[in-house]
Amino acid sequence: xxxxxxxxxxxxxxxxxxxxxxxxxxxxxxxxxxxxxxxxxxxxxxxxxxxxxxxxxxxxxxxxxxxxxxxxxxxxxxxxxxxxxxxxxxxxxxxxxxxxxxxxxxxxxxxxxxxxxxxxxxxxxxxxxxxxxxxxxxxxxxxxxxxxxxxxxxxxxxxxxxxxxxxxxxxxxxxxxxxxxxxxxxxxxxxxxxxxxxxxxxxxxxxxxxxxxxxxxxxxxxxxxxxxxxxxxxxxxxxxxxxxxxxxxxxxxxxxxxxxxxxxxxxxxxxxxxxxxxxxxxxxxxxxxxxxxxxxxxxxxxxxxxxxxxxxxxxxxxxxxxxxxxxxxxxxxxxxxxxxxxxxxxxxxxxxxxxxxxxxxxxxxxxxxxxxxxxxxxxxxxxxxxxxxxxxxxxxxxxxxxxxxxxxxxxxxxxxxxxxxxxxxxxxxxxxxxxxxxxxxxxxxxxxxxxxxxxxxxxxxxxxxxxxxxxxxxxxxxxxxxxxxxxxxxxxxxxxxxxxxxxxxxxxxxxxxxxxxxxxxxxxxxxxxxxxxxxxxxxxxxxxxxxxxxxxxxxxxxxxxxxxxxxxxxxxxxxxxxxxxxxxxxxxxxxxxxxxxxxxxxxxxxxxxxxxxxxxxxxxxxxxxxxxxxxxxxxxxxxxxxxxxxxxxxxxxxxxxxxxxxxxxxxxxxxxxxxxxxxxxxxxxxxxxxxxxxxxxxxxxxxxxxxxxxxxxxxxxxxxxxxxxxxxxxxxxxxxxxxxxxxxxxxxxxxxxxxxxxxxxxxxxx
Numbered sequence: 001x002x003x004x005x006x007x008x009x010x011x012x013x014x015x016x017x018x019x020x021x022x023x024x025x026x027x028x029x030x031x032x033x034x035x036x037x038x039x040x041x042x043x044x045x046x047x048x049x050x051x052x053x054x055x056x057x058x059x060x061x062x063x064x065x066x067x068x069x070x071x072x073x074x075x076x077x078x079x080x081x082x083x084x085x086x087x088x089x090x091x092x093x094x095x096x097x098x099x100x101x102x103x104x105x106x107x108x109x110x111x112x113x114x115x116x117x118x119x120x121x122x123x124x125x126x127x128x129x130x131x132x133x134x135x136x137x138x139x140x141x142x143x144x145x146x147x148x149x150x151x152x153x154x155x156x157x158x159x160x161x162x163x164x165x166x167x168x169x170x171x172x173x174x175x176x177x178x179x180x181x182x183x184x185x186x187x188x189x190x191x192x193x194x195x196x197x198x199x200x201x202x203x204x205x206x207x208x209x210x211x212x213x214x215x216x217x218x219x220x221x222x223x224x225x226x227x228x229x230x231x232x233x234x235x236x237x238x239x240x241x242x243x244x245x246x247x248x249x250x251x252x253x254x255x256x257x258x259x260x261x262x263x264x265x266x267x268x269x270x271x272x273x274x275x276x277x278x279x280x281x282x283x284x285x286x287x288x289x290x291x292x293x294x295x296x297x298x299x300x301x302x303x304x305x306x307x308x309x310x311x312x313x314x315x316x317x318x319x320x321x322x323x324x325x326x327x328x329x330x331x332x333x334x335x336x337x338x339x340x341x342x343x344x345x346x347x348x349x350x351x352x353x354x355x356x357x358x359x360x361x362x363x364x365x366x367x368x369x370x371x372x373x374x375x376x377x378x379x380x381x382x383x384x385x386x387x388x389x390x391x392x393x394x395x396x397x398x399x400x401x402x403x404x405x406x407x408x409x410x411x412x413x414x415x416x417x418x419x420x421x422x423x424x425x426x427x428x429x430x431x432x433x434x435x436x437x438x439x440x441x442x443x444x445x446x447x448x449x450x451x452x453x454x455x456x457x458x459x460x461x462x463x464x465x466x467x468x469x470x471x472x473x474x475x476x477x478x479x480x481x482x483x484x485x486x487x488x489x490x491x492x493x494x495x496x497x498x499x500x501x502x503x504x505x506x507x508x509x510x511x512x513x514x515x516x517x518x519x520x521x522x523x524x525x526x527x528x529x530x531x532x533x534x535x536x537x538x539x540x541x542x543x544x545x546x547x548x549x550x551x552x553x554x555x556x557x558x559x560x561x562x563x564x565x566x567x568x569x570x571x572x573x574x575x576x577x578x579x580x581x582x583x584x585x586x587x588x589x590x591x592x593x594x595x596x597x598x599x600x601x602x603x604x605x606x607x608x609x610x611x612x613x614x615x616x617x618x619x620x621x622x623x624x625x626x627x628x629x630x631x632x633x634x635x636x637x638x639x640x641x642x643x644x645x646x647x648x649x650x651x652x653x654x655x656x657x658x659x660x661x662x663x664x665x666x667x668x669x670x671x672x673x674x675x676x677x678x679x680x681x682x683x684x685x686x687x688x689x690x691x692x693x694x695x696x697x698x699x700x701x702x703x704x705x706x707x708x709x710x711x712x713x714x715x716x717x718x719x720x721x722x723x724x725x726x727x728x729x730x731x732x733x734x735x736x737x738x739x740x741x742x743x744x745x746x747x748x749x750x751x752x753x754x755x756x757x758x759x760x761x762x763x764x765x766x
Contacts, residue, residue, distance in 0.1 A: 003149060003152075003222060003223045003224055004149040004222050004223070004224045005146060005149050005153070005161055005222060006059060006161075006221060006222045006225065007161070007164040007165040007167070007168035007169075008039075008059045008060045008061070008168065009146060010092075010098075010101075010161070010168075011060070011062070011065060011089060011168065011169070012039060012040070012060065013101075013105060013143065013146055014088040014089050014092075015032070015036065015065070015069075015085055015088075016036065016108060016133075016139055016142075016143065017088055017108065018081065018084050018085055018088055019032060019033075019036075019131075019139075020108050020130075020131045020132065020133065021131075022075070022130075022131055023074045024072075024074060024075065024081060025073070025075050028074075028081060031068070031072060032068075032069070032081065035068045036139060039060045040138065040139075040142055059221065059225065062168060062171055062172055063171075065082075065085065066082055069081040069082040069085055070082040083179050086175060086176040086179065087176070089169050089172070089176075090169065090172075090173075090176045090180075092165070093189065094189050094190045095158070095159060095162040095189075097190070098158070098161070098162050098165070099158070102146075102147055102151075105143055105146065105147045106143070106144070108132065108133050108143050109132060109133050109134075109135050109140050109143060110135060110140075111132075166188055166189070166208065170187070170188075173187050188204065188208060189207075189208075221255050226255055226266075227265060230265040230266060230268075230269050231265060233248065234265060234269055234272060237276070238272070241276065241470050241472055241511065242276060242471055242505065242508050243272075243507045243508055244269065244273045245504075252266075264290055264293040265290075267286045267287075267293065268286070270282070270286040271283050271287040271290060271309075274286060275313060275316065276507070276511075277507070277508070277509055278510075280316075280317050284313065287309055287310065287313065291303075291305075291309075303333055304333040304334045304339060304342050304346075305330075305342060307326045307327070307333065308326075308330045308346060308349075310326045311323045311326035311330060311349070312349070320357055320360040323353070324350075324353070324360055324361065327349060327350055330342065330346050331343060331346045331350070334346060340383065340386070340387045341387060341389065343383070344383050344384060344389055347376070347379065347380055347383075348392060351380065351399070352399070356549065356550070357549070374403075377399060377400045380392065380399075381393060381397070381400075384396060390424055390428040390430055391430050391432065394421045394424045394425055394428075394430055394433040395433060397417045397418075397420050397421040397424070398418065398421050398433075398437055398440050400417050401413075401414040401415075401417035401418050401440060401444075402414075402440055402443075405440075405444060405592075406590065406592060406593075407592065407629075408592035408625065408628060408630075408631065409629075411448070411630045414444060418437065418441060418444065421437050422434075431465065431468040431469075432468060432469065432470070434461075434465045434469070435468075435469030435470070435473040435474070435477070436473060438457045438458070438460060438461040438465065438477070439461065439473060439476060439477055439480075441454075442454045442457045442458050442477070442480055445457060446484075446633070447593070447631050447632070448630060448631075449632035449633055449636075449665060449668065449669050450668075451484060451487075451668070451669050451670045451671075452670075454480075454484065458477050458480055458481040458484070459481065461473075461474075461477045462474065462477055462478065462481070471505060471508070472510075472511065472514070475501070475511060475514055475515060475518070476514075478498060478518075479498070479518040479521075482494035482495075482497050482498055482518070482522055483522075485497070486525055486526070486722075487670055487672060487722075488670050488672055488721065488722075489672050489721035489722040489723060491522065491525075491526045491723070494522050495519065495522055495523070498515070498519045498522065499519070501515060513546055513548060514548065516546065517543060517546050517548060517553060520539055520542060521543065521557070521560070523539060524536065524539040524540065524543065524560055525560065526723065527539060528560065528563060529722050529724040529725070529726075529727075530725055531567070531724075533568070536564055540557075540560075540561060540564070543557055544557065555581060555591075555597075558581045559597055559601070561577055562578055562601050563601075565577070566604065566605060566608065567726060571608060571609040574605050575602065578598055578601050578602050578605065579602075581598060582598050585598075592625065592626075592631055592634075593631060595622075595625060596622045596625055596634035596638060597634065597637075599618050599619070599621055599622035599625070599638070600618075600634070600637050600638055602615070602618050603616075603618035603619040603622065603642075603645065604641050606618070607645050607648055612648035612649050615641070615645045616642070616645045616646075616649075619638055619645055620642065622638035622641070623635060623638035623642060626638050632665065632669075633669055633674075635662075636665060636666050636669065636674060636678075637674060639658050639659070640674065640677055640678055640681060642658065643655040643659050643681045643685070644681060647681065647684050647685060650688065652684075652685040652688030652689045652692065653685075655684075655685040655688075656682060656685040656686065656689065659678050659682050660682065662678075663678060663682075666678050672718045672719075672721045672722045673718075673724070675718045676719045676722070676724065679711045679712075679714045679715035679718060680715045680727075680731070682707075682708075682711040683708045683711045683712050683715060683731075686704045686705070686707045686711065687734075687738070689704045690704035690705050690708065702742075705741070705742060709735070709738060712735050715727070715731050716728060716731040716732070716735075719731060725759075725761070728758050729759055732751050732752075732754050732755035732758060733751075733752075733755050736749075736751035736752045736755060739751060
């Protein structure tokens with residue numbers, strides 16, 4: 001098939017002929033022009049990547065034309081625009097008529113200045129009263145391109161175009177024949193009619209084949225249309241991630257088998273699809289093939305982009321040293337060629353890669369290419385402003401805000417950078433950058449203990465920006481909202497939210513691995529609370545085997561493992577994991593949240609292993625760090641750990657004062673596990689005070705025990721929300737003990753029986 005012309009484009013030329021003849025009234029002109037421009041313009045970012053949408057834009061079917069034109073009347077009484085269009089289409093009744101049609105198509109355009117001078121010198125008067133298209137208008141440019149491409153066609157290609165046009169218009173034969181009963185009616189070719197032959201004759205079969213049965217249009221696609229389709233698909237894959245839909249793969253295979261000359265972009269599309277699928281040998285092969293063809297057809301200006309793609313692929317493959325080397329070379333070539341867009345992207349990638357894998361960036365840091373983190377971000381901000389790369393500027397502002405949060409620096413500075421990025425996203429309409437901004441807002445609100453705003457930011461992202469954001473951001477936002485649900489004990493809703501993501505969106509290997517890990521973490525948390533040892537150990541082994549290159553994910557799994565070991569009483573193993581995790585923390589990817597959590601876990605382990613003095617300094621240090629960095633959930637947890645240490649040291653009054661002072665904030669955070677632990681500490685502290693005041697009088701003693709009973713009910717309710725069997729059993733055992741101390745043996749026996757029922761329920765659940 002030709003590079004540009006298709007049967008649908010010939011039909012659009014016929015419609016343009018009708019428009020220039022002045023038979024379309026003003027009331028319908030806008031509709032016709034809108035249809036023409038929509039059929040000739042490229043796909044926009046809001047369009048779907050399905051074959052149906054692509055076909056509607058690039059290969060307007062005869063049904064689409066009928067739907068668009070049949071409801072509009074023309075200036076000729078009793079005739080619609082559709083009727084006039086059919087008459088024009090069927091007036092091209094042979095291959096020779098198609099040649100004549102294209103030889104006259106330039107008459108639709110305004111004559112050039114040279115032609116006007118030539119006509120004036122020859123004494124020809126200018127034409128008046130007829131509509132002509134400007135040569136530079138969208139329709140005029142299309143007409144000129146179509147005529148030029150037709151003159152370039154070889155004879156067999158023009159014959160193939162004619163055959164395709166015959167098949168294209170064939171469904172409208174009966175409609176045209178009914179509206180034009182007085183003329184000679186040739187279904188296929190006027191020459192066959194003059195010879196008295198029908199479509200079943202031997203000559204017609206040789207020339208046209210079984211034309212009435214084969215109406216497949218996939219083979220009548222131009223190379224230009226395929227190139228624009230591939231550009232759109234590549235843009236969608238780069239913007240959204242994921243893979244090529246199966247329906248589009250089928251359409252592309254049909255196009256390939258039809259003999260269309262494919263552009264080099266097909267190799268790049270295959271590279272992206274193989275990369276997302278985890279087929280690294282195929283992705284390497286297609287990437288090299290694409291840039292090999294590109295180097296032959298262009299200059300070396302795209303060499304830095306080849307290295308850029310190679311570095312990203314190497315990083316996903318786990319070859320971090322090769323990735324850094326390729327990216328350094330890309331930076332050097334981008335600087336030599338003054339390609340600031342590529343240079344800024346490479347520097348941004350190196351910065352984020354250094355945050356994820358700091359040990360791989362030692363050589364780069366020694367060269368001074370990036371400087372320290374602050375200098376790197378300042379460089380990216382300056383270059384993004386110079387080159388007006390607003391998306392990069394927004395991302396850099398968010399990176400600076402995230403860096404401040406991780407280092408526990410000024411909270412006001414972090415909020416200021418987020419607001420500046422938000423303003424830039426709104427003013428410049430950066431829809432793709434809004435997702436990361438809302439993700440960072442969710443993390444910020446969670447760190448300062450405003451859980452309802454964190455939930456709201458996550459919901460806004462999923463409702464308003466999910467369709468325009470990369471799938472990885474959508475998946476991460478979904479997991480964070482599921483974590484907030486799991487904190488409240490709503491595990492079914494959390495898992496349902498994760499399972500709501502369809503399998504068609506998880507066809508990418510990386511996305512599937514992250515979804516599997518996130519879903520597994522939610523299930524692991526639930527099984528830890530259910531005290532199911534077998535299921536917990538199985539899930540731990542499965543999640544540890546995934547080994548995703550994400551430091552946050554590794555530390556999250558480590559925290560859950562330590563919590564499980566503490567509940568099982570394996571303090572030695574838990575302390576080993578805490579120490580090993582602390583040693584793996586690198587200065588360049590340091591996070592204040594991880595430090596506070598590790599200190600709290602270590603202090604908790606030491607307190608439970610009868611070493612409260614060692615845990616005291618750790619808990620104080622964790623509380624001090626969390627307070628200075630305004631990491632409020634970490635501060636509440638550190639104070640709870642410190643209260644537990646004080647209880648071990650028999651300082652019950654101080655523990656009560658500390659926990660009661662933060663109890664409203666703990667309840668506002670909607671963390672049922674932390675609230676249950678705080679209530680449990682208040683129970684123990686009040687019972688400790690009651691024990692100390694036993695000799696001072698029964699009145700104060702009873703008051704403290706009654707207060708402990710109230711806190712027992714509150715703690716039990718919080719444990720029940722998250723399904724913590726061990727916590728519920730502990731509260732029932734404490735309640736039975738309190739009842740026994742107060743002399744109410746009947747209630748003590750009832751609570752003891754309930755304790756046994758809960759243990760039995762946990763065993764049955766396992």
